Amino acid sequence: QKGLDYGLIRAENPCSKPVTIQNKGKYEIGYNVMSRTAKARDLFEFEPKEGKIAPGASTTFTAKFNPTASLKQEMKLHTNSYIAIEILETLTEKTEHTIPVRVDVDAVFSKYVLRPANGLNFGPHVYDTDSEPKTFEILNKGEFDFDFDIVPYRTGSDDEEESAKNAAKGGDLAVGNFNVSPTTGNVKPGESASVTVTFKAEGERTFCEILGMNIQGRDPSDSPGGIPYEIKGESCIPGIETQDVQSIFEEHLVVASVDHFAPLEFESANQTPTFNYSIADREFNFGPVVASLDAVDGDMDDMHVAVANLKITNPTKVPCSVAYSLKARQTGDASSESPITLSPSEAYIPAHEHRYVTLTFNPKSIGTFLSTFEAVVDKGIDGVTRCFTCDVRGEGTLPHIVVEGTKLSSGGAPSLSR
Template sequence: GAPPETPQKPAPGEKPAPPPPNALLSDGIQFGRLLCGKRDARRFVLSNRGVLPVKWRLAGLSALPRELRLSPEGGELAPRSDVAIEAEFVASEKKDVGCKFTLEVLDAQELQGVAHAFPIQVKGEAYRIETDVRFPTPGFNGIDFGLLRVVDSAAKPVVIRNTGKYAISYALAAKDKSKVKDLFAVEPAAGSIEPGKEATVQVHFNRDKTLRRELALVSNADLVLSIVEPLTDAKEEAVPVNVSVRAVFSKYAITPGRGINFGPVTYNTSSKPKTFEITNLGEFAFDFALFKHGDVEPVPSEAALAAGKGGGKGAPPGGSLALGQFTVEPATGRVEPGGRREVSVVFKAEGARVYAEVLGIAVGERDFGDAPGGVPYEVSGESCIPGIAASNVDAIFEEHTVSAALDPAGAVANEYGRRERVFNFGAVVADLAVPRGGG
């Protein structure tokens, strides 16, 4: 207690003077609320401003709950001196704590008994942060985005319910050193939840579509939900949010792989159709579009939509593509997983020349590094005009001897002379056999 500013010296055996009004005596020791597992301490000072020593003690401590401790519990206080008494509150289980003890002051010889008794109240509350976190996939302690394409984005909700007595704060974010941190976005990333209320947090995967490679995460724990005590702004609980996701590209095969060669075709006619196949080796259906290689690669899904709108009533499914002397059909289409699509090519021969074109095949959602301008595929054919080649002597007599002129003195059998324009068969034995039935 605090003594009067001008203390009077008491007679021997006289009771110590009572202290003036004090907040400790009127309000007691207020610990407020304390999270379970935490400790808190309060100190108050007992001062002797008199000229004689006094004794003091804390009575009723045996009735205090085990969560409270006070020390020291008593002693002698010399004139003009102080002693600090510490009260400690250890929050071990969820409960309200309220009790009283008595500060007793005696003369040093204890001749007068208890001179003054001051009841002091102690109050505190031990509480827990209690939450219920619900994930979208039953039985999985986290978020399972399942199977996606690399170009896809997805969002899943996480519901946080505050089942405790007081408001809490939360923060959901990826670890600073996470290699997949940029693939996830949380909205809202932080907030507060009142008692009995809940907050829904959306976790986005590849929201900005920055993923450029295939990815497989199985129960990845780089996302962490932190529960924060608003009073101290301290993270009291960290809940790992396991994330599973697999993102894949379209897989395909084109056969035959070396292109199509029609060979010679009579001019002013169309060849019989030749085909190649586009096979889906992946896990998702994909769209494809055919175009002239070197032009801007179309987006297959958009090209298919445009063909369906503008093809007209009689247009074949997927439309057709005219590429020089070649007609390719269908120009667009979709191939289901494990399926295949046959593409027909027809060559229209004109004149006497060789034709070749490079077809571009756009396969939707394939690897970004796989033929960025479209998969090239060559088609070729030769238009021929029928006739007899009479001027190319070397080609006509390629299996015989061709000379500048025939030599009368030494004729060579099976020889063609350019000057004479004569082919010499050489000596031939006459057939002298008499025809059957002759006379």
């Protein structure tokens, strides 16, 4: 009398309900269970479909919904009459009554959400390092719990096939340069499971892999070969700009070459020589600076000190640590220390940023001083971006004057007129 109420069920599974027919009459009757439409014939199966019932007796048949587990879409039926039972006169096989059977069913697939939906991107990492773990979530938005498993989306190599077997057993999944864990699990309605991924950076290249996720009971049209989920990361070699000398010596004059015997160029503002970098000689030149012969430490003025900033740029996608050094090659007075110094001795430069290193020339004696400057990147292995080096030259000198327009005395000696 209440009909068939399957309730809320999984769309991917068959579901059976018993139906009892009782003969309350004095004579034997026959019955025949039928589906009224072509759609109903695909959705329901009855066992037994027909039979006879003695007076006062009853019989039960099974009504199976989605018998072949081939439902392609969610199905919701409410108080419809897809099924009917015919009551027959057994002698004449004439249909005496047709009883409609009300059917209620709500067949649903598993529903899920992946967060983040567009995959995991580890971004750039220094080569030969392991990333911090990243996670993505599998959230159950449906009515039933579901199992999940994660495998490589495409398997071809023996290593990938072995990794997929380990993943199927619940072990970690190694795919390319990524490690995934856990690879199996069960998620209850309204809850989520977290999957952890780590990335191993190697060399200088971008790594990209696709995971294949199977969610039990999802819509069969939803990625039947597995739900693709992209994970990627980039391995980078740290380095600094070493070729663009216009950038490195942006505060100074950059020339093709230098003639050390040519007249000096002076800045109009303070009448000090212009610092320059010679491309041909790979040499930075402070020019002549007045030596502080009688000065003590801390007692010097701008006349005796030349300061120059060099711009060290990190053009890569990863931060780098740079060590600066100066090695004296010529100190004028062999017993004295080089008056060419630098600060700081090291720097941490974030990606696509720059820092300045300051060179100071403070001669305390007369002579030519020459040092080699080096900026070396920690873990740098690229021959072009690992190191920048150049010579640094300065000349300690004394003030002097030039007398022009002198007159000679009758004896041929120069004389000054008032």
